[in-house]
Amino acid sequence: MAARQIQPGTLLDAADRFLTAAPGGPDAASDRRAVSTAYYALFHAITGRVASAIIPTADEVVRGRVRRWIGHGSIRAVAVWVAQLHGGRTGSPPPHIVALRRSGAPSPLVGPDTVEIAEGFIEMNEARHLADYDHEAVISREDARGHLDLARSVVALVERASSPEAACFFGLIALQARIQGR
Amino acid sequence: MTTETGALRELEEYARRYAAGGLRARGAHAYPDVRRDGEPVTRVLLVLDDPAGDTWDLAAVTELRRAMNRKAAALGLPAAVLSLIPSRETELIDAMSGR
Numbered sequence: 001m002a003a004r005q006i007q008p009g010t011l012l013d014a015a016d017r018f019l020t021a022a023p024g025g026p027d028a029a030s031d032r033r034a035v036s037t038a039y040y041a042l043f044h045a046i047t048g049r050v051a052s053a054i055i056p057t058a059d060e061v062v063r064g065r066v067r068r069w070i071g072h073g074s075i076r077a078v079a080v081w082v083a084q085l086h087g088g089r090t091g092s093p094p095p096h097i098v099a100l101r102r103s104g105a106p107s108p109l110v111g112p113d114t115v116e117i118a119e120g121f122i123e124m125n126e127a128r129h130l131a132d133y134d135h136e137a138v139i140s141r142e143d144a145r146g147h148l149d150l151a152r153s154v155v156a157l158v159e160r161a162s163s164p165e166a167a168c169f170f171g172l173i174a175l176q177a178r179i180q181g182r
Numbered sequence: 183m184t185t186e187t188g189a190l191r192e193l194e195e196y197a198r199r200y201a202a203g204g205l206r207a208r209g210a211h212a213y214p215d216v217r218r219d220g221e222p223v224t225r226v227l228l229v230l231d232d233p234a235g236d237t238w239d240l241a242a243v244t245e246l247r248r249a250m251n252r253k254a255a256a257l258g259l260p261a262a263v264l265s266l267i268p269s270r271e272t273e274l275i276d277a278m279s280g281r
Contacts, residue, residue, distance in 0.1 A: 088251060089261055123247065129218060133218060140265075143265060149237060
């Protein structure tokens, strides 16, 4: 069954193959698909970590079904909080998220790995929106390649992140998600 | 010129002066947009010097994005989202100019 699970690595390889097609064209279809596929590699890498955090002993099939409950918006919300707490984005998380920080201590969400994961996810999420929905988007082959490099780097980080901040990050995404039929 | 228009022009000027990590912008166009989820963003099309290889250095691009976001925030603009175009892509630059 494991071979049928969505694997971030195979998605990254698929994105790479899109970038061997002839570049450009009016709709830059290959470049758009490369960016979108690279984004999904990162998305699924994160859902994998979130499911492993909440049901670590469940088998891969069960974890795969639980992963379907984790939406893009849930990950994005937590990523934006990290970016805001780190100062890389304007605005502030809701008071109850800010209140997780004890007086004089850094936020339990903000560490070098979570900042890189959060910023990378936000960037890939933006790029995927452009690639998938914006008919006027200008997407160069070089920018698409850069996004694939970014996704590859952040997927690797997601898969090896073991800090307390990373545990908090994946845990809060789980709490943002909702048990639902899909 | 509205405050927002002035801020967008200032962001473009900041981008054109940017030179770090081997990246240098040759042209910039910034405009307001709204994501499908309703969140406002500042789209920035940037023409960069051609990369030495297939793309630009990842760390340098990450720092460019951070710098542009810091500047956008300082100008009171929504988060900056960059689209990068090499100067050799004249067709894309023409598309960008038509905006």
